[in-house]
Amino acid sequence: MIYLFLPLQEIALARIKMQKPKAMWEKISDLLNEQEEDLSGQMTNELTVNMEDIQFAYDSQNHIFENMNIHVKSGESIAIVGKTGSGKSTLYKLLAKFYPTEKGQFTIGDTNAAELSTGSLRKRMAYINRNTYIFNGTVQDNIALNGTCPSEMIEKALAIACLNDEFTPRSVVGSEGKAISDGQRVRLAIARAVIKQPDIFLIDEALTALDPSTEKKILKNLKETFPKATVMIITHRDTILEAMDRVFVLHDKRFSDGMSVQELHENEAFKTLFSYSERGR
Ligand SMILES: Nc1ncnc2c1ncn2[C@@H]1O[C@H](COP(=O)(O)OP(=O)(O)OP(=O)(O)O)[C@@H](O)[C@H]1O
Numbered sequence: 694m695i696y697l698f699l700p701l702q703e704i705a706l707a708r709i710k711m712q713k714p715k716a717m718w719e720k721i722s723d724l725l726n727e728q729e730e731d732l733s734g735q736m737t738n739e740l741t742v743n744m745e746d747i748q749f750a751y752d753s754q755n756h757i758f759e760n761m762n763i764h765v766k767s768g769e770s771i772a773i774v775g776k777t778g779s780g781k782s783t784l785y786k787l788l789a790k791f792y793p794t795e796k797g798q799f800t801i802g803d804t805n806a807a808e809l810s811t812g813s814l815r816k817r818m819a820y821i822n823r824n825t826y827i828f829n830g831t832v833q834d835n836i837a838l839n840g841t842c843p844s845e846m847i848e849k850a851l852a853i854a855c856l857n858d859e860f861t862p863r864s865v866v867g868s869e870g871k872a873i874s875d876g877q878r879v880r881l882a883i884a885r886a887v888i889k890q891p892d893i894f895l896i897d898e899a900l901t902a903l904d905p906s907t908e909k910k911i912l913k914n915l916k917e918t919f920p921k922a923t924v925m926i927i928t929h930r931d932t933i934l935e936a937m938d939r940v941f942v943l944h945d946k947r948f949s950d951g952m953s954v955q956e957l958h959e960n961e962a963f964k965t966l967f968s969y970s971e972r973g974r
């Protein structure tokens with residue numbers, strides 16, 4: 694999942710940067726031999742996500758989703774909550790077409806997802822989780838993987854990711870530089886995603902590595918910088934929910950309707966998940 698959603702060229706270059714110099718030329722020839730990803734398929738500007746009556750199983754027996762629906766408007770901020778192992782990350786894998794859906798309708802921006810190449814789809818998405826690979830090198834190299842990004846953009850990305858007090862683009866990170874914390878790793882991943890300027894941010898529990906106030910600040914920064922982008926956040930923590938437009942609860946192989954925080958507190962699956970009754974809330 695490290696390279697998920699990066700264009701092929703960036704992946705190959707990042708791979709090269711991780712090699713010892715001796716292996717580098719061999720890797721460059723690998724890169725030259727790799728084919729460009731197919732970017733076919735017409736996509737609209739607004740990437741509304743519509744999944745209707747979806748069924749999905751990894752092993753054809755245990756269904757992760759059954760009659761699952763989710764509708765997310767372009768530009769919305771939504772949170773996804775649900776029990777561990779219930780299928781939240783699987784939703785992202787389906788959205789990025791790592792697996793085909795079994796039945797039902799799946800459209801993105803009014804186009805049938807089956808007609809879109811994975812290249813054209815993933816180009817418009819950024820995936821952020823807690824395991825982002827950071828290689829030895831400067832912050833700039835780690836954020837702009839293909840090395841062509843102006844340093845003002847890197848600085849802006851660092852500010853959006855609330856990292857500008859800790860790093861400059863020239864800071865060296867990794868085992869030859871400053872060892873980074875989990876929260877810095879996540880924020881570097883955010884900065885890397887920002888440079889990509891995606892239409893959909895898929896954040897998988899990453900922000901829970903941060904304190905709640907930094908978590909909210911980063912969401913605010915993303916929304917201000919990319920007002921038309923959709924932000925989807927999977928979370929096990931309730932600190933960000935108020936800042937979201939709607940929250941979806943994954944329960945019993947399907948999603949609830951998108952709810953406001955007020956509606957959420959009436960939802961039985963949500964109350965169980967966050968043990969509200971036990972806390973007397
Ligand atoms: N590649 C895979 N092959 C087979 N089964 C998988 C695969 N990935 C996930 N699963 C299974 O699918 C189910 C849903 O996994 P998923 O990662 O989507 O859950 P999740 O809701 O994201 O959980 P968590 O909150 O722990 O991250 C789990 O039972 C998991 O074991």
Ligand SMILES: [Mg+2]
Nearest residue numbers: 781782783897
């Ligand atoms: Mg998960």
